[in-house]
Amino acid sequence: VADPIFVVDIGPDGAVATHPVRVVLHRAVAPVPQENVGKEFNTLRPELVAIACMRLNERPGFEFDSSFLGAGAAPRFTKFAELMKKLRKHDPKNEDRFPPLSIFGHADPTGDVAYNKKLSGRRAKSVYAVLVRDTKIWDDLYLKPHGGDRWTYKAIQSMLSVSLKTDEPPFYTGAIDGAKTKTTQDETREALKKYQEARGLPRTGFANDGTRAKLFEEYMLFLCHDADGQAFELDPVKHFIARNKDKKGLKGDVEGCAEFNPVFLPTKEDQDRFDKAKDDAAKEERNAAFAETRRVVVYVFRHDTEIDPKKWPCPVAESGEADCIKRFWSDADQRIARKPGEERRFLETRDTMQCRFYHAFAAPSPCEAGIRRWLVRFRVGFVLPSAVPIANRRFVATVGDVAFAPVVRGRTDDNGEIALPVLDEHTTIELKLDAWDVLFPSRPKPQPEPPEEQGKGADSDAFPDEEKFMKFTLDAGALELVDADKDAAAKQRLFNLGLGKNLPSEWKEEEFKEAVRDYRQSRDGKRGVTAGAALDDTTLQSLRTEHDVETPEPPPPPDQESPEGS
């Protein structure tokens, strides 16, 4: 297990997340007898595995048909910076090393492929430039417009409209219009002069080379810093998978995927209507429908991932699409087919992307495919509010009951929660938790772990004392919905909350009644529950809320979309 850090933060502006813990893939090999040495061997090649991601949505990150990054992208960059700092600490070899990235830009299907290919590449490059603080790349985007993607003085106005330094008010407060009217032209000139004066540049009132270099640099810092306001900056050689070997085209480090990998497909009827869109209102409706597909996704790969751009299948960000098409699924046309009366989302169907190579990164990524995990919360003490999370304890989870079932090791978080990848909709999870002393305080506290284990986290092998941990068996996926079989659903939840002695499926009427009575007694006054003996709807809903939904406070939960069940 390479990654016990759990971050999932999905919002309207994009996402920052760790990928689900990738379990160890055992390689099956054949031994070779003496007489076949020289003839037989087994090949071992590492897999390309992404461990984390960031998605920047069009708005507020980008403007429509533009590669300019708006101020709204800043919070996402900050979340990404914090995630990268966590991942860096997790490198067993070197705590100063960030894992390497590759950046993929995406456009929507409107317009021709060649145009979209270049636009998506420009967006990815724009993000790359911020991460490595390369103002020359931005200047190139600024000086060489591509169709509708024209930075113009709109970009300058936008940059001057933010507070570029702590406690420094914005230099520009006028409309962002590209200085098209006399008023805004004057205001922009004035703002530029003030800026130039403040930075010791010649007061020209024009965004000349020197002014742009300084302004871009400061705006990049405004966009991309960590939670303490410190610059978050990556090295183009050390922190990208192709190591900047292709300095000009950035092949392998930055990709433009054109419109090939949509995350949303409209119904056939809607698409037909969009295709005929003539007036602005119709075009706006079309563009709004495809908004989620216009995005930039950054993938973070395992430490030690390095590829040769010459052998990397994706073409250079701003070049043609021929090499993309070579990498399409054999059924690529079907994947993007608009179906009558049916909208499709990658989030739900996971089959809307044409490029097979990209699909492999997107399918397990919370940034593209959302997230499904078994969320398990450990608490001790049944009577509220004394039930406290069993936080920061070591656990070992075996997900599945097949031979060589994946084993996940880590620690519970502050809420006493662990998140395990959903590999199977219905499976057995064997859990071991280092928590005997929590239930039985008289027991000796666990010994501090030997120093060589510290810092290695779940990347280390078995915990030396894990066989002594408290054991649980979870029947994952067996949880009844409360609307289906009310009694069974209630029994399971009561049992999981600590009531009853036998397995809930074996409860006699008496044990069930006693559990309901105990529950209502202890929750009296919470969520409308009153003391009593019957399993009424209020009690059932309270059980559901407490067991499946309720968020412990504080801190807020990291995950909103886990499946019902635990």
Added chain:
Amino acid sequence: MAKTHVVKQGEHATGIAERYGFRDYKTVWEDGANAALAKNRNPHVLHPRDEVAVPDKVVKKVPKPTTETHRFRIATTKLFLRVKLRDFDFNEVKSAKYEVVISAADVKAPRKGSTDGSGILKEEFDRPFEPIVDVEVRVTVVPGSGTPQDHKFDLRVGHLNPKHKLSGQQARLNNLGYFAGFDVEDLQQFLWAVEEFQEDHILLGKSKVKKTPKIIDETDDPNTPTGVIDDAAFLEKLVEIHGC
């Protein structure tokens, strides 16, 4: 009385032979009763439920005087872990330092070595061959940029299934770095890996992958091909590149 041994996952001819007291797997494998099984099959790539006939032991009598000292030579098979290491770009990883934990004795002091000029790592297994512990391989690759990369592989020796089985094809694709899924039920992931492999090693970018290979479920009959059944070129290339 000759016996029949029903293969379990992870077993191979040398291990089975040794269990029944044979020093050389060929004594068992080349027995006439195994002719059907042995046809076109690698004795160290068996499938669960394969049936191996175990012949009776034959006592070999060699008359020698009792008053002298004699030396007898017994033919034994040596068994090796032999892997070719490749990097992300499919280059052979030549002269790379590695550490291998191949037996319980290696846990404290892993065996060390360097891959040869074609990226091959070779280590001999200790006797007895059964059970072979899970093998761990750590390789340090120094690529073009000069930053050493560490790669770790967890191997299960003897677990490679025959090439005409879906599980066997999946394992080979996984070994080649095309993630083909954890088990035979993950057909979507398997298809992903099949198409990627075809692209890289058969079509070479000259034409598009045309059709989704047809898959049928794994059957109990060891000689019924499963997995990609309509693409002989794929199967041949897969075994050639994987190495067995």
